[in-house]
Amino acid sequence: MIIAVDAMGGDFAPAEVIRGAVEAVREEGVEIILVGPEKIIEEELNKHHYPSDRISIANATEIIGMNEHPATAVRRKRDSSLMVAAQLVKKGKASALISAGNTGAQMAASLLVLGRLAGIERPGIATILPSPKGPRVLIDSGANVDTRAVHIVQFAYLGKTYAESVLGIANPRVALLNVGGEPNKGSESVREAYRILEGAEKINFVGNIEGRDLLTADVDVIACDGFVGNVVLKTAEGLAMNLVAMMKNRLRKNPFRMLGGILVRPALKEIFSDFDYTEIGGAPLLGVQGISIICHGSSHARAIRSAIRTASRAVKGDLVGRISKALNLEDNTQ
Amino acid sequence: MIIAVDAMGGDFAPAEVIRGAVEAVREEGVEIILVGPEKIIEEELNKHHYPSDRISIANATEIIGMNEHPATAVRRKRDSSLMVAAQLVKKGKASALISAGNTGAQMAASLLVLGRLAGIERPGIATILPSPKGPRVLIDSGANVDTRAVHIVQFAYLGKTYAESVLGIANPRVALLNVGGEPNKGSESVREAYRILEGAEKINFVGNIEGRDLLTADVDVIACDGFVGNVVLKTAEGLAMNLVAMMKNRLRKNPFRMLGGILVRPALKEIFSDFDYTEIGGAPLLGVQGISIICHGSSHARAIRSAIRTASRAVKGDLVGRISKALNLEDNTQ
Structure with missing residues (x-):
């Protein structure tokens, strides 16, 4: 299972995000794609020992700030770490997206790139x-x-x-x-x-x-x-x-x-x-066609690791498939 | 200054309400009308030493329960302790009303008996x-x-x-x-x-x-x-x-x-x-033509006493008059 992590999102990014990803690779048995400016991520990654076959980098040249207007930011910054991470999920190259960055932007990116599940308005x-x-x-x-x-x-x-x-x-x-x-x-x-x-x-x-x-x-x-x-x-x-x-x-x-x-x-x-x-690590945005886990802006490594664990459980539990099924079974939701 | 206290409202009424009223008479320099079934109140009052010229009883034969439907209860139980207390304020025989009973009923009684201030919808x-x-x-x-x-x-x-x-x-x-x-x-x-x-x-x-x-x-x-x-x-x-x-x-x-x-x-x-x-003692319903202080259902004597103090300050501070003036001065509120 491969999980895309927005390496540049959050108050303690990239250092704590990358540390959390490295820990998760060791302890949760997942593979991680770190998304962001290649050089910055490489530099940070070099501070750790990690299984290099299970962490890769997807380059993204832009960063969406915590206070940027969500809809505008995701439309203008197509090459931001957040948008590139969402695209990885859309293209099937990753099973889930995690970010501790601008929450509104993550919702906008998830809606824009992944799309809503049929029957879900919001x-x-x-x-x-x-x-x-x-x-x-x-x-x-x-x-x-x-x-x-x-x-x-x-x-x-x-x-x-x-x-x-x-x-x-x-x-x-x-x-x-x-x-x-x-x-x-x-x-x-x-x-x-x-x-x-x-x-x-x-x-x-x-x-x-x-x-x-x-x-x-x-x-x-x-x-x-x-x-x-x-x-x-x-x-x-x-x-x-x-x-x-x-x-x-x-x-x-x-x-x-x-x-x-x-x-x-x-x-x-x-x-x-x-x-x-920090033990809970992240809250999923439910109702989109993919797994998008929103982390607290002030997440340290431990919270990121927990969020990756949550993502991994959601993938294993077929969260998105089950939601679609539940919505189809139940007319009362519409 | 005379304050009408619903002696039958709250989880610990009438004992704690009456105890609180007796303490307030001693310490806050107010006069109190205790409202409720005369015999029950007299019996409870007899357990205390108090200045009998500053506590009186207004008889009310009915009681509104904590779970009664507010609008129905105030319409049907015109002789309830709550409604009689509100009438005392309306008639100018008391300057404020205090209850720890059914909050919805107190709001309904305040609206029905005291009425809204001009310009206030809710x-x-x-x-x-x-x-x-x-x-x-x-x-x-x-x-x-x-x-x-x-x-x-x-x-x-x-x-x-x-x-x-x-x-x-x-x-x-x-x-x-x-x-x-x-x-x-x-x-x-x-x-x-x-x-x-x-x-x-x-x-x-x-x-x-x-x-x-x-x-x-x-x-x-x-x-x-x-x-x-x-x-x-x-x-x-x-x-x-x-x-x-x-x-x-x-x-x-x-x-x-x-x-x-x-x-x-x-x-x-x-x-x-x-x-x-219990130090705060009560929250006023603002925007009605009179002072109506809502107490927490689980108020003990201390909270009742504090609520009476709040009522007394509101009367001295001309709360209702000042609100009317503030609303007249400011077109933006409408």
């Missing part, structure tokens, strides 16, 4: 939320705003298929994120999505969950509009980071607290490893 | 977010779904006036909650709200903030749709509760950790006091 980003009760899929976590009921229903099907084929969850429990538990709660689109999912036979729909149940509810997939999903994810991320920073500050105040801090550190590490996105 | 709930950088107002935190740009702009003005007149913040910085910082980011309604606020002269609009900046951005007021606000608040609440529960569990595992837990407890207490909603 592909969604599926993010895995680690929780004490095990992983759960939040979809859409930011690809779409102003979604209608039909889109949210499609997110439910996309998320369900992802949970089955990549996480190995049988008959995943699917919920809607809402402001209350009752079917009549929430916005018009979510209420209509509820009615459609309630009547659907091929999906294990378990109703609404609220924000406070995100990590504790007995569900496997949570479907929502991308505006809501994005704000929720970033709020959780911000809150967790804040709490850690505040704790560090307060524990420095006196020697008793510092000792206490040392003694509780293993417990804190256990807790934060449950929430560690 | 009143919004303003919740104070405690943060290390000081309090900030999130509006709407759940009264409205499917809001249009004009509503979000009105939330901005309502929140700004609340920050000025109750929190005492001069020229509050107002932001929109969005999926990115750029003006062209987000849903149609948020993008249009951005354009309107950007051109408004009477408001200190500072742009978009993302979920991760909720507690750290240099802003005083954050305006958003009520669906988003509700999910975000509940997510933050759920995450914080989860972290505390997980920490307690992991710290019980061995004696070193238990000792560590004891040593770090003061630091944790300091942190959580920054986030303590």
Whole structure:
């Protein structure tokens, strides 16, 4: 299996991206094509020992910046590392694309080059939320705003298929994120999505969950509009980071607290490893004709390696084929 | 100043509500009318020493349950503690209404009995977010779904006036909650709200903030749709509760950790006091012709007392008068 990695995408590219790719080749048994300016990649690669028959370079002369306008950037920079990586997947030279660069540009490139799956109007980003009760899929976590009921229903099907084929969850429990538990709660689109999912036979729909149940509810997939999903994810991320920073500050105040801090550190590490996105590594854009894994902009090598593992599982689990099948089987999604 | 308190609303009513009212009478210098079945309230009041000239009872024979349908409940139960409390404000016998009961019913009762302010289509709930950088107002935190740009702009003005007149913040910085910082980011309604606020002269609009900046951005007021606000608040609440529960569990595992837990407890207490909603006590429904403070369903006495303090500040700060004035001065809100 060959995976195309955008070597120039992300806050710590190319060094950390390439380091992650080298680790993945050793540990995940995949082959990697690093995409970007040949000289820069070669120079970085030379810092590592790696099996040279399993890492190759695809030259790309341009780079899309983190703040470039997505649609404009992918149209103008056809020879960017991102676009060339997408083309490798389109041409069948790679089975998946990974990038930690401009998320909007990656969505635009995936739509433009790979195309939508038949029946899908708006592909969604599926993010895995680690929780004490095990992983759960939040979809859409930011690809779409102003979604209608039909889109949210499609997110439910996309998320369900992802949970089955990549996480190995049988008959995943699917919920809607809402402001209350009752079917009549929430916005018009979510209420209509509820009615459609309630009547659907091929999906294990378990109703609404609220924000406070995100990590504790007995569900496997949570479907929502991308505006809501994005704000929720970033709020959780911000809150967790804040709490850690505040704790560090307060524990420095006196020697008793510092000792206490040392003694509780293993417990804190256990807790934060449950929430560690570097272990999750990337969120696929579901609903396109290929596997496109979006990584956090601040991904270090470990997150890149995890994303490559996610990509490899998605390929082995025939994620795209299964999604097509699920959509064909279920008229309710359209 | 007289404040009407729904004695029967909330998970711990009437005992904790009445205890909170008794404390507030002593400490906040207000007079209280407790509203509910006379006998039940008298019995509960008799457990306390209190200045009997400053607490009275308004009899109400009915109670609206936490899960009753709001609109139906307020129409049918005219003699409920909530409706009678709202009537006291309407008739000028009390300056504010406080309840920890059914939130939807309180909104419905406030709209039905007090009425909207001229120019306001959809009143919004303003919740104070405690943060290390000081309090900030999130509006709407759940009264409205499917809001249009004009509503979000009105939330901005309502929140700004609340920050000025109750929190005492001069020229509050107002932001929109969005999926990115750029003006062209987000849903149609948020993008249009951005354009309107950007051109408004009477408001200190500072742009978009993302979920991760909720507690750290240099802003005083954050305006958003009520669906988003509700999910975000509940997510933050759920995450914080989860972290505390997980920490307690992991710290019980061995004696070193238990000792560590004891040593770090003061630091944790300091942190959580920054986030303590019982210190905030209630969120006003802004945009109605009167002061209606919504308390968390699980409010204990301390939260009720804080809510009464909030109500008292809102009355002293002429919150409703100032909002009317702000709306008249600013054509952009309509």
